[in-house]
Amino acid sequence: MTQPSDEATGAQRRGIFTPELLDRCISCGFCLPACPTYGLTQVETSSPRGRINLMRAIESGALADDDPTVVEESSFCLGCRACEPVCPAGVQYGALLEEWRDHTWHGRRRPLRLRGLLWAVNRRWRVRLMGLVRRHARGGSRGAAATATGAEPATLMLGCFERALYPEVSRAAKRLAPELDVPRRQGCCGALHAHNGELERGRELARALGDALPGTIVTTSGGCAAHIATVLGRERVRELSEWLVAREGADEPEANGGDRPRIGLQDSCHLRNGLGVMREPREVLARLGEYVELPSAGACCGAAGTYALLRPGDSARVLDRHLDEIAAADLDALVVVNPGCYRQLEQGVKRRGLRTRVVHLAELAAERR
Amino acid sequence: MATTTRTATDLRAALEAVVGPDHVRDDAGALLTYATDATPLERGRPDVVVFPGSTDEVAGVLRFANERGIPVVPRGSGTNLSAGTVPHRGGIVLVLTRMNRLKEISPGDLVAVCEPGVRTIELAQAAAAEGMLFPPDPGSHTTATIGGNVAECSGGLRALKYGVTRDYVLGVEAVLATGEVIRSGGRLVKDVAGYDLRRLLCGSEGTLAVMTELTLRLVPAPEATGTGMAYFDDLGDAARAVSRVLSDGVLPVTLEFLDRVCIDAVEGYSRIGLDRSAGALLIFGQDGDEASIDRDMRRMAEACEAEGATHVRIAETEAEAADVLQARRAVLPALSRLEPLTILEDATVPRSRIAEMVQRIQDIAERHGLTIGTFGHAGDGNLHPTIVLDPADGEALERAHAAVDEIFAEAIAMDGSITGEHGVGLVKLRHLEAQLGADHLALLRRIKGAFDPNGILNPGKLGS
Numbered sequence: 075m076t077q078p079s080d081e082a083t084g085a086q087r088r089g090i091f092t093p094e095l096l097d098r099c100i101s102c103g104f105c106l107p108a109c110p111t112y113g114l115t116q117v118e119t120s121s122p123r124g125r126i127n128l129m130r131a132i133e134s135g136a137l138a139d140d141d142p143t144v145v146e147e148s149s150f151c152l153g154c155r156a157c158e159p160v161c162p163a164g165v166q167y168g169a170l171l172e173e174w175r176d177h178t179w180h181g182r183r184r185p186l187r188l189r190g191l192l193w194a195v196n197r198r199w200r201v202r203l204m205g206l207v208r209r210h211a212r213g214g215s216r217g218a219a220a221t222a223t224g225a226e227p228a229t230l231m232l233g234c235f236e237r238a239l240y241p242e243v244s245r246a247a248k249r250l251a252p253e254l255d256v257p258r259r260q261g262c263c264g265a266l267h268a269h270n271g272e273l274e275r276g277r278e279l280a281r282a283l284g285d286a287l288p289g290t291i292v293t294t295s296g297g298c299a300a301h302i303a304t305v306l307g308r309e310r311v312r313e314l315s316e317w318l319v320a321r322e323g324a325d326e327p328e329a330n331g332g333d334r335p336r337i338g339l340q341d342s343c344h345l346r347n348g349l350g351v352m353r354e355p356r357e358v359l360a361r362l363g364e365y366v367e368l369p370s371a372g373a374c375c376g377a378a379g380t381y382a383l384l385r386p387g388d389s390a391r392v393l394d395r396h397l398d399e400i401a402a403a404d405l406d407a408l409v410v411v412n413p414g415c416y417r418q419l420e421q422g423v424k425r426r427g428l429r430t431r432v433v434h435l436a437e438l439a440a441e442r443r
Numbered sequence: 444m445a446t447t448t449r450t451a452t453d454l455r456a457a458l459e460a461v462v463g464p465d466h467v468r469d470d471a472g473a474l475l476t477y478a479t480d481a482t483p484l485e486r487g488r489p490d491v492v493v494f495p496g497s498t499d500e501v502a503g504v505l506r507f508a509n510e511r512g513i514p515v516v517p518r519g520s521g522t523n524l525s526a527g528t529v530p531h532r533g534g535i536v537l538v539l540t541r542m543n544r545l546k547e548i549s550p551g552d553l554v555a556v557c558e559p560g561v562r563t564i565e566l567a568q569a570a571a572a573e574g575m576l577f578p579p580d581p582g583s584h585t586t587a588t589i590g591g592n593v594a595e596c597s598g599g600l601r602a603l604k605y606g607v608t609r610d611y612v613l614g615v616e617a618v619l620a621t622g623e624v625i626r627s628g629g630r631l632v633k634d635v636a637g638y639d640l641r642r643l644l645c646g647s648e649g650t651l652a653v654m655t656e657l658t659l660r661l662v663p664a665p666e667a668t669g670t671g672m673a674y675f676d677d678l679g680d681a682a683r684a685v686s687r688v689l690s691d692g693v694l695p696v697t698l699e700f701l702d703r704v705c706i707d708a709v710e711g712y713s714r715i716g717l718d719r720s721a722g723a724l725l726i727f728g729q730d731g732d733e734a735s736i737d738r739d740m741r742r743m744a745e746a747c748e749a750e751g752a753t754h755v756r757i758a759e760t761e762a763e764a765a766d767v768l769q770a771r772r773a774v775l776p777a778l779s780r781l782e783p784l785t786i787l788e789d790a791t792v793p794r795s796r797i798a799e800m801v802q803r804i805q806d807i808a809e810r811h812g813l814t815i816g817t818f819g820h821a822g823d824g825n826l827h828p829t830i831v832l833d834p835a836d837g838e839a840l841e842r843a844h845a846a847v848d849e850i851f852a853e854a855i856a857m858d859g860s861i862t863g864e865h866g867v868g869l870v871k872l873r874h875l876e877a878q879l880g881a882d883h884l885a886l887l888r889r890i891k892g893a894f895d896p897n898g899i900l901n902p903g904k905l906g907s
Contacts, residue, residue, distance in 0.1 A: 097783040102481050103522045103586045107562060116494070116540040116560075118521060119468070124476035131475050143472025160585075162776040163785075 086134045090177045091170060096133060098165045099126045105157035105167075110374050110392050111150055119143065120150055122157035122167055129174055139178060148178045149185075150388065152381055153269055154343035154374035159350075168348060169304075172273050179271030185384055188270055195234040196275070198261030198282070204238035211244035211256050227289030228317075230254040231302075234262035236295055236413035243294050243413070246440035247314055251292065251321075260286045263293075265301035265344075269379050280305035292317045294436050296342020296412040297379065300349050313345055314436055315354040315411065322357075335363040335406035337438070338430075340396065340419060341372045342412035355411050355435055362442045363406070368399045377418035393422045405430045409438055451490065454513075458493050458535070461503035466494040466541070477518070477536045478529070481583075483784055484840075485526035485869060489516070489536045496541045498616065498624060498655040505653065505899075506622035508535055514902050515620075517649040519560060519588030524787055525868025527595065527648045532903050537653065539590050548573050548661075552630050554613060555659045559590020563597075566659070575661040578605035581864065582775070590654055596646030598864030600771075603822030604696045604730075605662070607864065609645040614658035617644055620895035630658055643890075648866050649901040651894040665730035669740045670697065670764035671757040673747035674721040678702060681723040682798035684750035685821045688727070689794075691746055693739045697728030698822030702801055705774050705816040712777035715769055721753065725821065726771050728764075774818045775829070781814060782831040786843055790854040791863035794824040803853045804828045811842040825863035852877070867905055875905075 087093065105122040106112050112121035119128070128144050131137035137144055148171075155168040179188075195201050210232050230251070232244050248256060263283050268276025284291070284306045291311045293299050299313040312320070337359050345351045352372065359365045376382060376392030400408055400423065408423070408430050410416045420432040451469060458467045468474070469491045477492045479485065490513075495501045508515045514534030521528055530536050543560035550573050555566055563584040567577045580599035581587060587597070593615070598607045614628035617640075627640035644651055675681040681700055688695060701709065701724040710717040717724065725747065729739040744755045758764035779785040792800045801817050804826075808815035819826040828850055832839040851861045851874045861867070861874045876884050891898070891906025898907065 100481075100779050100785050101479060101483070102583065103520055104583070106520055106586050116538075116543070117468070117473070118538075119473045119476040121476075127476045127479065128472055131472075137471060137475065141472055143470045147472065163779045164776065 088133055088135060091129060091133050091173050095166055095170050095173070096126070096130060098163055099123065100163045101127075102162060104160050104162055105165075108156040108160045110152055110154065110156065110376075111388075114388075114391055119147060122165075125151060126165070126167075126170065129170060132177075145178065148174050149384065152343075152374050152376070152378040152392065154378060155347035156343065156372075156374060158347050168344070172268050172276075175269070175271040176273040187383055188380055191380060191383065192267055192270060192272065195262035195266060196279075198259065201234045201237070201261045202259075204234065209245065210237045210241035211248035212258070228254050228292055228312075229287040229289060230256045231263070231283070231287060231291050231293040231295075231298065232256065232260055233293070233295050233298060233413060234266075236416075240413055240416060240434065243416075243434045243436050246434070246436040247292070247294050249440045250436060250443070251314070251317060254292055255288075257286055257288075263298045263302050264305075265298050266379060268301055276301065277305050284310065290317075294411070294413075294434065296345025296349075296351070297414060299342075299351075300344035303349060308349070313342075313349070313351055313354070313411065315358045316351055318439070319354040319357050333363075336366050336404065337363045338366045338368045338400060338403060338405045338408045339371050340375050340408060340410050340415050342410075342415060343374050343378070345411060346372055355409070358435060358439055359409055362438055366403050366405060368396070368403060370396050370399055375415050375418050375422075377412075377414035379414055382414070382418050389418070390422075393418060397422050397426050397428070400430050401426065401428055407431050407433050407438060409433060409435050411435050454491055457507055458491060458504065461507065462493055462495050462500050466496065468492040468494075477521075477538070480518075480521040480523040480526065480528040482524055482526040482529065482868070482870060483786055485529045485531070487516075487530035488533055489530040490533050492536045492538060494538045494541050498618060501537070501539075501618045501653050501655055502622045502624060504535065504537060505618055505620055508899050509621050509897055512897055513899060515653075515899050516901050517590075517594070517653050519591030519594075520562070520583075520586045522583040522587045522591065523595065523868060524789075524865040525862065526870045527866045527868030527901070527904065528591075529869055531869060534899075539653075539655075540588065542590075542655065543588075545569055546656075548575070549630075550575065553661045553663075554630050555661055557589060557657055557659070559588060559593075559654050559657065561589050563587050563589050563592050570661050571664060574664050576664040577611065577659060577661055579608045579611060589657060589659070593645050593654060593657055594647060594649050595866045596864070598820070598823075598825060600699065600820065601696050602820060602825070602864075603698055604694050609642055611660045612641050612645050612657065613660050615641045615644055615654050616656035617652035617654045619652050620897065620900050624655070625652070628658065632660075646866070648868065648905045650891060650905045650907070651900065653900070666732050667736060668696065668728060668730040668764070669736040669757065670726070670728040670767050671740055671744060671755065672767045672770070673725045673727070673744070673752040673755040674718050675723045675725065675747075675750075675752055676721065677751075678723040678801050679798040680751045681725045681821070682795075684725060684747045684752065685797070686795060687746040687750055688743050689822075691742055693729070693742050693746075695727050695739065695743060695822060696730045697726060698820065699726045699771050700724065700797075700818060700821040701726075701770065701774060702805075702817045704814065705778065705818045708777040708781060708816055709770055709773045712780055713769070713773045715766060715773070717770060718754065724770065725752075726767055771818070774816070778816045778829050778831050782833050784832050784834050784840075786830040786832075786847070787865075788828045788830070788847060788850065789819075789825060789863045789865045790828060790850050790859060790861060791823075791825045792854055792857045792859035794822065796857050796859075797821060797824055797826065800826060800853065800857060800859070804850055807846050807849045807853075811846045813839070813842055813846055815846065820863075823863070824859070848874075869904055872904060
């Protein structure tokens with residue numbers, strides 16, 4: 075029989091989700107084709123609309139928090155937010171997912187691997203320790219560059235895992251944008267926490283980073299940019315390509331003539347779907363060589379923050395299509411704007427034995443200026 | 444309790460034998476996500492969800508269900524707006540999204556052949572790549588499947604000039620409830636051998652058979668498209684402009700209107716510079732070759748001016764055209780943001796009575812203290828009165844239901860229809876007799892009985 079629907083009439087609420095966020099969905103299903111996990115499975119349960127129905131069910135008590143399907147889907151979702159730009163009703167799916175994981179993964183129910191990862195970046199000294207052994211960008215006395223130009227102060231964010239895994243990225247960014255200060259005392263932005271069940275800690279870390287980095291925060295990580303913008307406000311943060319394009323004309327030379335490498339891009343999901351930034355990285359790359367738009371450039375590569383570590387099999391299935399396209403386009407370089415994508419594509423390209431070089435936008439731009 | 448469990452296990456095992464263990468779901472979470480479609484508030488409770496991969500598997504599932512008398516609800520992407528895919532009597536939800544092969548695009552025969560799970564936009568894009576057009580473009584065409592569009596006989600924005608889905612179905616392969624596979628029509632434009640079952644199946648809402656392959660008509664793609672807009676103080680003027688356009692001998696590809704409530708909502712939401720003082724906005728367009736587009740756009744602009752348009756604009760660039768169309772596309776997002784619940788209807792009247800109908804809808808809205816924005820297809824009289832409300836607000840839902848009943852009664856009284864393109868489904872079934880009459884309904888039931896003697900296909904809906 076047709077049952078009255080509690081979740082739609084708001085009769086019962088456990089308070090897991092912000093009501094305005096959960097009520098926003100009109101169940102039209104326009105999100106289905108945008109969702110990578112729906113693409114893999116063709117199963118509604120693994121789509122944004124299906125997952126919102128699961129969220130509504132735990133909110134109303136129709137399903138238990140530890141229902142196996144609920145637990146599985148909260149983890150199977152990549153959190154790429156590709157469903158947001160196509161949503162006619164403006165559902166903030168990313169925010170709902172954070173609340174879901176905050177509730178479902180809280181404390182001991184969180185996967186063990188994840189706990190280790192979050193522990194490593196939870197304190198500023200641990201993050202600095204990770205960076206200490208690597209030669210990430212340094213220098214620029216606080217506010218000196220800004221005072222010289224009379225502009226608002228701006229600082230370069232080093233990131234947490236990026237500073238340890240890819241220290242060349244921040245060095246390249248500093249060469250491209252010497253006007254940026256690089257304060258030493260900076261920790262993790264908290265995006266990893268917010269996406270993995272520690273929403274409040276994620277916000278705290280972002281606020282602490284905001285205090286440590288005065289003025290505009292320029293970051294080489296799309297995922298961090300989106301999280302910082304959510305907590306500190308959009309006006310406080312610029313992803314590097316945004317910063318470079320906004321400065322255009324000042325000292326942005328054409329690519330050194332002669333060779334025109336074929337360059338593709340992997341968008342950062344949260345940069346594209348959360349902040350709507352997609353024109354700027356393409357504009358930078360078009361100056362460096364022959365830019366090739368891959369059909370899946372805007373789709374999640376499967377790195378998805380901690381996803382590649384937690385669900386390596388699914389992560390690889392999501393990546394496969396990207397590798398097929400990179401191989402078919404015979405790219406010289408595949409450019410990333412986020413450290414997670416960097417690692418994911420670097421490993422994937424290596425595994426396939428492709429000749430394409432995976433490189434961060436900052437590195438390629440600094441090389442070819 | 445033990446009996447229930449054994450029955451569920453039997454059901455699962457039998458279906459797994461047909462489609463394989465990976466393609467049967469009966470976990471509570473999966474059942475919940477297949478309990479609804481895009482219709483607000485309507486919710487069923489399926490026993491199992493099955494994903495067949497071939498015509499043979501569909502036949503196997505139906506034979507089993509028919510023997511046991513288990514309800515079967517066929518489903519594509521679940522974008523239905525009349526609860527047509529809500530499994531309100533339980534049973535099997537038969538999801539056809541795995542059957543998504545586009546088998547052929549034939550420029551020579553001007554046809555496409557595909558399985559039902561192909562998304563409509565994929566079909567349209569594949570046709571466009573070969574220089575052809577598949578005209579039906581319902582609002583959900585990015586998500587909806589072609590099988591669902593045929594089962595519902597979907598319309599879209601180009602219906603006045605190009606017709607609706609039924610005008611493009613040349614042939615179907617379908618599995619009967621008893622498991623036999625039939626074909627009706629094919630690649631031929633002319634074919635009168637037998638009753639026209641492909642047309643009967645088109646719009647049958649999953650109650651007669653399960654379609655497993657479709658042969659669709661394509662047309663040569665037009666060279667270009669022109670777009671324009673006109674403001675009116677009064678919707679009556681806009682409606683007269685529509686009549687004048689058509690009697691001047693122009694058959695436009697686009698003729699859409701927004702009423703005052705919609706204009707206000709769109710501008711409030713997207714700030715694209717609409718004139719909030721206007722009483723109606725008409726969006727018009729033509730496709731074809733450059734010369735005929737220029738001529739028709741000019742004639743349509745003149746017709747609008749002759750009927751008192753306060754401002755007329757023809758888009759000069761593609762960017763301007765995109766701006767104009769954005770106003771239409773933003774209506775539903777804009778309305779849906781006003782309140783938590785959006786009820787989208789599709790009452791249809793003869794186009795000469797659009798202004799009268801919109802006025803009646805506004806009277807009904809005022810009488811029930813509701814916000815109802817009306818937009819839709821001015822060229823074919825298909826209106827989308829859209830009610831937005833907060834279900835937490837007292838009896839708002841009851842008032843909305845009463846308003847919908849009155850809107851349907853008005854439409855029927857004007858020789859209109861309770862549904863132009865969304866389907867009867869579950870939510871409009873009780874209004875069907877008022878439109879068709881008792882004898883007609885009795886015939887529908889006899890037809891249903893001939894196709895589906897045990898009444899397993901989407902029971903409790905059309906023909907039940």
